[in-house]
């Protein structure tokens with residue numbers, strides 16, 4: 001079978017995932033580009049331009065374009081069989097926006113393989129730098145959207161006004177720089193921008209990533225014209241079409257023949273990294289949630305019906321495999337685990353070897369940095385016990401149990417009957433954390449050994465969109481759990497009790 005290529009454009013770099021959708025035993029080496037290490041001339045060691053204002057986080061789309069050229073050159077250099085690629089899709093860091101003038105269409109249509117992507121496309125940018133998901137400079141715009149629409153914004157778009165979401169960012173740009181906004185013909189997401197570059201035409205946005213904009217009405221699955229009109233003048237006319245995630249956006253531009261790919265290879269519409277990860281962890285069907293344990297922890301799960309979090313912490317996106325998905329972000333994930341590990345003087349091995357002690361019922365609120373769930377803007381760590389009287393392992397247990405109780409508390413609005421939770425990310429190595437997750441949620445915990453779930457998800461989506469391979473079949477081949485841990489039913493009453501205590505404790509400090 002033809003090979004499927006998934007490209008993951010994330011915050012710190014881009015990666016390629018090449019698979020044979022019919023045969024998971026055919027392995028290809030991963031190829032990647034790191035923005036900081038490989039493209040130091042952009043001065044963006046962590047993928048964004050350093051700004052003295054911590055609320056401002058912008059990246060240079062020229063850097064993403066140069067990275068794409070470099071990624072394809074590296075794949076070719078590594079001897080990957082690019083001539084066998086028969087379908088392509090991709091994944092983008094969510095929410096970031098790219099602003100392009102009327103020249104964009106013409107520069108895509110006339111891409112000259114003798115030149116580079118960056119030199120031919122950068123002149124079509126109507127805003128030089130793209131605000132990314134880490135930007136939080138739009139509080140004023142969020143307030144304005146809240147004042148104008150109140151709860152309707154959350155009920156229609158799946159999320160209240162959120163600083164990093166694209167709509168508030170577009171509103172801020174239109175206010176601060178009306179001339180450049182007026183000169184913008186199209187506003188793309190990172191995902192749809194990169195997809196456009198591959199197809200050589202301005203590409204649509206999919207329901208998965210489109211839902212991260214505060215502009216997509218998830219009941220009608222169309223741009224909400226009233227919200228768009230308030231967000232910025234004439235915005236509806238500047239948004240790409242919004243389509244289901246299994247849409248083929250176009251054929252690969254002849255520009256990429258220089259890397260050994262075939263012009264015209266079908267390119268499926270790109271999506272956001274979280275919707276792609278839902279697919280890449282094989283959890284796109286209801287009944288399984290994913291807990292991704294990274295710098296921040298995220299909890300995401302497929303949802304059959306559209307419903308929203310009355311507290312506004314959970315976001316709802318389109319599920320690329322159909323229906324919807326939730327995403328809840330807990331900023332103090334490994335960030336807090338690292339801080340506690342260091343403060344307790346434990347090595348990584350010692351941290352991973354901490355064992356459960358059911359007699360302890362201790363809680364802590366680990367807000368080492370501002371927290372998004374629950375919203376805490378002023379950092380501060382709180383304990384319901386005297387930490388100076390507790391040894392390192394006891395503090396580690398208090399942290400991990402509290403983090404997991406917070407996940408259970410703040411994911412309850414989905415009304416999910418969870419049979420299993422798939423864990424991924426660095427901290428999923430901790431046997432204690434896996435045990436706690438199983439027992440707190442009373443669900444089986446499955447470890448998946450997928451290292452780039454967003455890139456793999458994109459490659460699987462391409463196989464589904466282009467060749468019609470069914471998702472369950474792809475999941476069986478590519479996303480099998482490597483380890484399964486059943487819940488201990490005898491722990492259920494204890495965690496029900498601790499959950500009630502945790503809820504009170506969290507409320508008492510907000």
Ligand code: XUL
Pocket residue numbers: 011092093094095133164212272273274327329
């Ligand atoms: C999700 C979010 C991040 C970005 C970058 O809402 O902001 O997960 O998608 O990974």
